[in-house]
Amino acid sequence: MAAERIECGDYLIERIPITEEQQQLVTEDVYTARIEAARTSDILRFASKSLPKLNGIEHVKRVRRESTDPDNELLVILCQCKMIDREELDTLLRGTEWEESRISVNRVPRYPPYTRDQFEQWKALWPVAYRPPVKLKKLAFSTDEKAYIQMCLSEADELRRQNSNTDNRPVAVVIGNANTRNIVAESTDKTRKTGNPLRHAAMCCIAQVAESEVTRLALKEKSTLQKDNKGDLDGENVHLPLKRTHEECDSEKAESSNDVANYLCEGLDVFSSKEPCVMCTMALVHSRIGRLFFIDESESGGISHYSMHCLKALNHHFTAFKCTRFSTSNSQ
Numbered sequence: 001m002a003a004e005r006i007e008c009g010d011y012l013i014e015r016i017p018i019t020e021e022q023q024q025l026v027t028e029d030v031y032t033a034r035i036e037a038a039r040t041s042d043i044l045r046f047a048s049k050s051l052p053k054l055n056g057i058e059h060v061k062r063v064r065r066e067s068t069d070p071d072n073e074l075l076v077i078l079c080q081c082k083m084i085d086r087e088e089l090d091t092l093l094r095g096t097e098w099e100e101s102r103i104s105v106n107r108v109p110r111y112p113p114y115t116r117d118q119f120e121q122w123k124a125l126w127p128v129a130y131r132p133p134v135k136l137k138k139l140a141f142s143t144d145e146k147a148y149i150q151m152c153l154s155e156a157d158e159l160r161r162q163n164s165n166t167d168n169r170p171v172a173v174v175i176g177n178a179n180t181r182n183i184v185a186e187s188t189d190k191t192r193k194t195g196n197p198l199r200h201a202a203m204c205c206i207a208q209v210a211e212s213e214v215t216r217l218a219l220k221e222k223s224t225l226q227k228d229n230k231g232d233l234d235g236e237n238v239h240l241p242l243k244r245t246h247e248e249c250d251s252e253k254a255e256s257s258n259d260v261a262n263y264l265c266e267g268l269d270v271f272s273s274k275e276p277c278v279m280c281t282m283a284l285v286h287s288r289i290g291r292l293f294f295i296d297e298s299e300s301g302g303i304s305h306y307s308m309h310c311l312k313a314l315n316h317h318f319t320a321f322k323c324t325r326f327s328t329s330n331s332q
């Protein structure tokens with residue numbers, strides 16, 4: 001499918017298609033009977049009573065009209081070939097009014113179409129139902145949002161450029177808040193500087209968000225206690241609520257949906273000079289980021305090689321964008 005692209009200041013932003021959008025046509029064999037149109041409901045009743053039920057191909061329409069057929073006959077799907085072999089089917093049909101209906105094997109699309117292009121292409125093989133997914137919105141950014149994205153990407157690029165003059169790996173990450181349109185964390189790669197192989201730029205940024213959250217919660221706790229104790233609290237003894245109970249989370253969520261996120265980076269955007277590695281991508285999934293924008297692709301990246309932003313097996317998905325610089329002046 002054609003990639004969606006949008007210009008954003010110095011960058012060309014391209015949304016990375018999710019797995020379903022890249023799905024090629026895969027087919028599955030079904031047994032069909034050729035019958036008069038008027039007998040359709042009778043044969044479907046027989047199939048539902050006596051033949052294996054269709055499994056996993058609910059998007060496939062049960063009946064195909066042959067436009068060139070002058071006798072007004074239809075092809076009706078009886079069951080999937082993987083469920084029973086032809087001999088078994090013949091045995092089940094023997095002695096019924098459908099014994100003489102011309103049975104053949106037809107191919108149908110195995111997966112439901114996700115994009116309109118897939119739908120148009122796949123329905124030529126066999127009619128399928130199509131419901132455009134809500135998630136498949138057209139790529140669009142407002143002027144303000146474009147300025148925010150450009151600011152965050154430039155900042156990540158500039159940090160990376162500064163870091164490329166040192167011994168450290170030239171990678172930088174910025175975390176932005178799309179609501180307030182400001183930067184909430186930024187870091188370069190610190191693996192060589194600290195000797196800690198886990199201190200990738202994205203991991204350092206997530207740690208910064210965690211520290212800010214601890215501080216914010218401590219201040220909140222302090223102000224609550226001050227209210228309760230009429231202001232005679234010793235600040236050093238503030239209890240840090242690192243682990244919140246479910247009740248606390250629920251009540252905080254109810255208090256203000258903007259103020260408190262249930263997960264560390266919920267709704268935040270990550271801007272990276274390089275595509276995050278598998279470890280960092282998993283950390284971004286766990287911390288529930290909203291969107292990822294990265295500039296340079298990586299041979300071992302979690303997005304372009306493993307599609308970790310949209311894996312069905314993971315319980316959080318985010319939108320990923322590849323951002324290409326228009327000018328090369330800032331690149332290295």
Ligand SMILES: [Zn+2]
Pocket residue numbers: 200201202276277278279280281
């Ligand atoms: Zn990493």
